[in-house]
Amino acid sequence: MCGIVGYIGQDQSQEILLKGLEKLEYRGYDSAGLALLNDDGVYVSKVKGRIAALREAVDENKKATMGIGHTRWATHGAPSHENAHPHQSASGQFTLVHNGVVENYMEVREAYLPNVAMKSETDTEIVVQLIEHLNEQMNDVAAAFRKAVDLLKGSYAIALIDSQNPETIYVAKNKSPLLIGLGDGFNVVASDSMAMLQVTDQFLELMDKETVIVQRDAVTIQKPDGSKVDRDPFTAELDATDIEKGMYPHFMLKEIDEQPFVIRKIIQEYQNENDEIKLDPEIRQAMKECDRIYIIAAGTSYHAGLLGKQFIEKLANIPVEVHVASEFSYNMPLLSEKPLFVYISQSGETADSRSVLVQTKELGHPALTLTNVPGSTLSRESDYTMHLHAGPEIAVASTKAYTAQMAVLAILAVDTARAKGIELEFDPMQELGIVANAMEALTDQKEAVEELASEFLPTTRNCFFIGRGVDYYVGLEGALKLKEISYIQAEGFAGGELKHGTIALIEEGTPVIGLATQEKVNLSIRGNIQEVEARGANSCIITMKGLEKDGDNFIIPKVHELLTPLVSVVPMQLISYYAALHRDCDVDKPRNLAKSVTVE
Numbered sequence: 001m002c003g004i005v006g007y008i009g010q011d012q013s014q015e016i017l018l019k020g021l022e023k024l025e026y027r028g029y030d031s032a033g034l035a036l037l038n039d040d041g042v043y044v045s046k047v048k049g050r051i052a053a054l055r056e057a058v059d060e061n062k063k064a065t066m067g068i069g070h071t072r073w074a075t076h077g078a079p080s081h082e083n084a085h086p087h088q089s090a091s092g093q094f095t096l097v098h099n100g101v102v103e104n105y106m107e108v109r110e111a112y113l114p115n116v117a118m119k120s121e122t123d124t125e126i127v128v129q130l131i132e133h134l135n136e137q138m139n140d141v142a143a144a145f146r147k148a149v150d151l152l153k154g155s156y157a158i159a160l161i162d163s164q165n166p167e168t169i170y171v172a173k174n175k176s177p178l179l180i181g182l183g184d185g186f187n188v189v190a191s192d193s194m195a196m197l198q199v200t201d202q203f204l205e206l207m208d209k210e211t212v213i214v215q216r217d218a219v220t221i222q223k224p225d226g227s228k229v230d231r232d233p234f235t236a237e238l239d240a241t242d243i244e245k246g247m248y249p250h251f252m253l254k255e256i257d258e259q260p261f262v263i264r265k266i267i268q269e270y271q272n273e274n275d276e277i278k279l280d281p282e283i284r285q286a287m288k289e290c291d292r293i294y295i296i297a298a299g300t301s302y303h304a305g306l307l308g309k310q311f312i313e314k315l316a317n318i319p320v321e322v323h324v325a326s327e328f329s330y331n332m333p334l335l336s337e338k339p340l341f342v343y344i345s346q347s348g349e350t351a352d353s354r355s356v357l358v359q360t361k362e363l364g365h366p367a368l369t370l371t372n373v374p375g376s377t378l379s380r381e382s383d384y385t386m387h388l389h390a391g392p393e394i395a396v397a398s399t400k401a402y403t404a405q406m407a408v409l410a411i412l413a414v415d416t417a418r419a420k421g422i423e424l425e426f427d428p429m430q431e432l433g434i435v436a437n438a439m440e441a442l443t444d445q446k447e448a449v450e451e452l453a454s455e456f457l458p459t460t461r462n463c464f465f466i467g468r469g470v471d472y473y474v475g476l477e478g479a480l481k482l483k484e485i486s487y488i489q490a491e492g493f494a495g496g497e498l499k500h501g502t503i504a505l506i507e508e509g510t511p512v513i514g515l516a517t518q519e520k521v522n523l524s525i526r527g528n529i530q531e532v533e534a535r536g537a538n539s540c541i542i543t544m545k546g547l548e549k550d551g552d553n554f555i556i557p558k559v560h561e562l563l564t565p566l567v568s569v570v571p572m573q574l575i576s577y578y579a580a581l582h583r584d585c586d587v588d589k590p591r592n593l594a595k596s597v598t599v600e
């Protein structure tokens with residue numbers, strides 16, 4: 001969702017800000033803008049559309065050694081030039097960018113700004129006008145800034161510049177991610193370290209409700225009570241090349257191809273020199289002690305959670321419930337006596353999951369987060385974290401983080417089983433090694449998948465995925481992948497449910513992708529495929545070596561039955577990729593979607 005960058009130093013800031021915004025493009029946005037401050041005053045440029053359009057719109061001759069920039073994902077008001085950030089106060093003294101949702105913006109407007117004419121439909125403009133209004137009364141910008149953020153309810157990451165003070169960027173954060181990057185003679189502000197890796201790898205985390213004065217040579221963090229905070233920086237463990245596409249046309253294809261390496265990395269990271277599972281003993285204890293696990297997640301991470309339930313229940317014999325985060329918030333089920341909450345989130349920033357975490361922490365329940373971003377909000381606020389080690393995932397469509405989530409869940413399940421004294425024949429590291437090889441064999445067959453995609457999905461309006469057991473869950477993920485990047489209306493169904501309604505949707509030529517990787521349901525799902533074929537469906541079967549029949553379209557190599565989802569999802573990811581490509585869709589940045597969903 002929205003992204004923020006800021007720079008104050010000695011160098012020309014415009015290019016640094018534009019490059020930073022380009023690195024935030026992956027988060028999803030629909031307009032962008034920047035503001036520069038120099039002796040001539042503030043220069044603002046903004047556009048509806050991509051950073052490439054902003055690059056064309058800006059005056060490249062503008063020189064300024066400080067500025068702020070923004071990518072906006074519309075919440076209040078349509079994507080437009082007027083609603084794009086930065087927003088300015090009535091007199092033009094203050095210029096501000098904001099990420100998040102100010103829940104009480106109408107109340108603030110009525111109470112403090114009844115006579116101020118607004119130029120946009122955004123909640124953000126209220127904030128910058130409020131700061132100006134408070135500064136008129138207090139004549140102290142820092143104090144007015146602190147007072148203003150104190151009045152706000154909801155989520156915000158804010159960067160503000162004052163045209164009368166080119167020495168300072170004012171920053172505040174609550175619930176939305178924001179970091180300060182440190183340099184020699186300069187400092188930066190960024191929603192994500194990726195944006196500013198171009199100039200520094202040293203970053204300061206900010207806690208909710210803190211305000212920060214960022215200057216060229218100093219960064220001062222204050223708590224809401226005005227007391228100063230000393231905090232050590234951390235080093236962003238990212239290589240700038242990790243966030244480049246390299247030879248690949250799209251990040252999604254690169255990330256699909258990286259999956260075997262990610263699985264091998266996970267094996268390495270979660271195994272000690274005696275080939276035992278390496279895990280924080282406190283996590284082991286928490287898993288052992290709980291009487292029920294509640295997995296909370298959204299989207300693709302929710303689909304990984306469904307498979308996590310299978311691993312944990314089958315191997316470790318602990319009951320597991322899997323909940324969509326946004327529903328759980330309003331609809332909390334009766335909890336067991338000793339619940340353990342497991343949050344699964346690639347970004348670690350998903351607001352829906354965070355809202356559940358806040359609730360369950362208030363109830364005193366322990367929380368474990370599985371995330372690809374260890375310093376993220378969910379990770380910081382949970383008791384324990386397991387890192388996915390997938391490397392930065394830039395494409396909006398999650399691929400390698402999903403398979404990493406399943407691999408880490410399988411390891412966690414086996415470790416818990418062993419800790420409970422359950423004897424297993426299943427060696428997760430060995431089996432995951434086989435999975436990595438199988439994934440490699442599949443990513444080498446791109447041409448075959450491309451052909452399949454052009455045969456099955458060239459102009460179709462819709463597409464169905466069917467499976468039973470874990471294949472059903474992979475079908476849900478296949479459908480989500482296809483719809484989010486190709487805009488084909490796609491749904492996943494349990495094979496057995498077809499006759500209870502869905503089969504009415506099947507007509508001549510309807511594409512149906514059937515998954516048949518589980519021996520015990522192989523014949524029944526094939527029966528379902530025949531039923532849809534009899535009604536004209538254009539079917540395609542993905543199966544596993546050993547279960548194949550004449551005419552099957554794609555045979556995945558043999559892996560342990562429990563782990564087939566890690567492999568069978570690869571052709572699904574590739575089918576979606578090629579379907580989107582053939583339809584000229586923006587594969588990495590699908591319309592309306594954001595990588596990091598930081599508003600509820």
Ligand code: M6R
Pocket residue numbers: 298299300301302344345346347348349350353396397398399480481484593594595596597
């Ligand atoms: O960062 P998270 O894993 O918490 O994100 C959850 C969903 O927003 C995410 O998985 C989304 O469904 C992806 N775009 C799917 O490809």
